[in-house]
Amino acid sequence: MMIKLKRIVSKGVLLGLLAVASQYAHTQEVMADTIAFEGELLKIEALPDSTVPEALLKERFAKLENQIPLRYHQVTHQFVEYFIYRKPDFVKRMLENMHLFFPLYEQMLEKHGMPRELKFLSLIESGLNPRIISYAGAGGLWQFMPATGREYGMKRDTYIDERFDPVKSTEAACVYLKRLYRTFGDWEMALAAYNVGPGNVKRAMRRSGSSSFWGIYNFLPKQTRHYVPQFVAMTYMMHYHADHGIFAETPDYPIVSDTVHITGYFNLNIFATLTNNTLASIHKLNPQLVNTVLPPYIKDFVLHIPSHNIDYINANRLSIWDSASKSATSSTTAITLAGGSEANAAALGEGEQPQIKTTKVFHTVRKGETLGKIASRYGVTAAEVKRWNKMRSNTVLRGNRLVIFKETKQKLADTRLSNLTPKAVTGKVKMRIHRVQPGDTLSAIAERYGINVSRLKKINHLKSNTVRKGQKLIVG
Numbered sequence: 001m002m003i004k005l006k007r008i009v010s011k012g013v014l015l016g017l018l019a020v021a022s023q024y025a026h027t028q029e030v031m032a033d034t035i036a037f038e039g040e041l042l043k044i045e046a047l048p049d050s051t052v053p054e055a056l057l058k059e060r061f062a063k064l065e066n067q068i069p070l071r072y073h074q075v076t077h078q079f080v081e082y083f084i085y086r087k088p089d090f091v092k093r094m095l096e097n098m099h100l101f102f103p104l105y106e107q108m109l110e111k112h113g114m115p116r117e118l119k120f121l122s123l124i125e126s127g128l129n130p131r132i133i134s135y136a137g138a139g140g141l142w143q144f145m146p147a148t149g150r151e152y153g154m155k156r157d158t159y160i161d162e163r164f165d166p167v168k169s170t171e172a173a174c175v176y177l178k179r180l181y182r183t184f185g186d187w188e189m190a191l192a193a194y195n196v197g198p199g200n201v202k203r204a205m206r207r208s209g210s211s212s213f214w215g216i217y218n219f220l221p222k223q224t225r226h227y228v229p230q231f232v233a234m235t236y237m238m239h240y241h242a243d244h245g246i247f248a249e250t251p252d253y254p255i256v257s258d259t260v261h262i263t264g265y266f267n268l269n270i271f272a273t274l275t276n277n278t279l280a281s282i283h284k285l286n287p288q289l290v291n292t293v294l295p296p297y298i299k300d301f302v303l304h305i306p307s308h309n310i311d312y313i314n315a316n317r318l319s320i321w322d323s324a325s326k327s328a329t330s331s332t333t334a335i336t337l338a339g340g341s342e343a344n345a346a347a348l349g350e351g352e353q354p355q356i357k358t359t360k361v362f363h364t365v366r367k368g369e370t371l372g373k374i375a376s377r378y379g380v381t382a383a384e385v386k387r388w389n390k391m392r393s394n395t396v397l398r399g400n401r402l403v404i405f406k407e408t409k410q411k412l413a414d415t416r417l418s419n420l421t422p423k424a425v426t427g428k429v430k431m432r433i434h435r436v437q438p439g440d441t442l443s444a445i446a447e448r449y450g451i452n453v454s455r456l457k458k459i460n461h462l463k464s465n466t467v468r469k470g471q472k473l474i475v476g
Helices: 054-064 073-085 088-109 115-125 146-151 166-184 187-196 198-208 213-219 229-242 268-274 279-285 307-315 315-325 341-348 370-378 382-388 414-416 444-449 453-459
Strands: 001-008 017-020 030-036 040-045 257-263 301-306 332-339 358-364 403-406 430-433 470-472
Touching: 040 268, 054 073, 073 088, 073 229, 088 166, 088 229, 115 229, 146 166, 146 430, 166 187, 166 198, 166 403, 187 198, 187 213, 187 229, 257 307, 268 315, 279 301, 279 382, 301 307, 358 370, 370 382, 370 403, 382 403, 414 430, 444 453
Parallel strands: none
Antiparallel strands: 001 040, 017 030, 030 040, 257 301, 332 430, 358 403, 430 470
């Protein structure tokens, strides 16, 4: 049967493949149903003829089938033609982006002894977009809900969402899918459970009296009925796309990258500027980052950076780290660059020490203001405002008095430093000074600047591990 798809209405961009309304598995009646795909609501009308022969699909499904059944069904046939005639651009995009993630998928699936063809499931889930969030709140390449993500070890806060981490989310997906397969002993049932949850699948089994996917088909939620047919159709398209005139024109490949380890507050915007990168490129290599900074409590975060930057970063690590690790509440940090070019000396000025100072101000919440608007007004993040005011939620009430630490106008030398291009920031850091802040400990300060406690005590002539607020320490 050939499927004609009429556009009814276009809505905003939603997640890849979504729900398809109910169609009975064994009926031969003319169907009129809807499908939502990438935000476009479409109407399915079954016509008497098909442009792709049923016999050809059955033959090809049989050739492709490995561990997961690729059964021919009328609904699966519909989806094949849907991808060919209505969504060839989606298939083309998957062909162009598959090199970004398929090597990782294949490595992980092999590690867990899982069917290799499961890599195509991510196309249905997320369209290979690691930062996508569905209307229901599921996120990442494998579309984990926040609670399920936590269950499988993926942390989430205002700075980092590990559901967006390709490695961690793929690892979690493999573990979860293996668990579902052990529960049901059938890959079609495991895939259905991945979409709607094992509880709903078991409920459908009780109501239908069947333990097979097509046996429980009519008892599944609308969203799940076509999940397995979509997977089968996409598996077919990724192998036989050329026979239907669909090709990748501009394939994308992973950026060759190296890693650096971050502990403590870190401004990604400043880091990107000083290393001749963009924040977008940093986020592309590290999709789990959902903020422009890393928080003070972060420890040993692995940041991926383009490999062509690594030599420059290693040569200028201290100066780059010093600039990127200053927060609105951090200490005044003095830097003197030595051994640099004449341009450096001219930019900084002889004997000048660049520094950042902060001013404590109070803001009274006005009618209609939100935490985000207040933070934006002062050039800080909502998370920082919450931390300074010990807030547990984002709710602010009219009349509330909030503490804000606002950066004051920088001295000339400091302004010049912040505007230096990567080529200008050369030479070694001769000396750095840390002003002790409330809550600072000697061990925390030593860890932040990459030196050990005994060295820190020695260069500052300290007899104990006690430090006091406002005390200045030489840290390098």
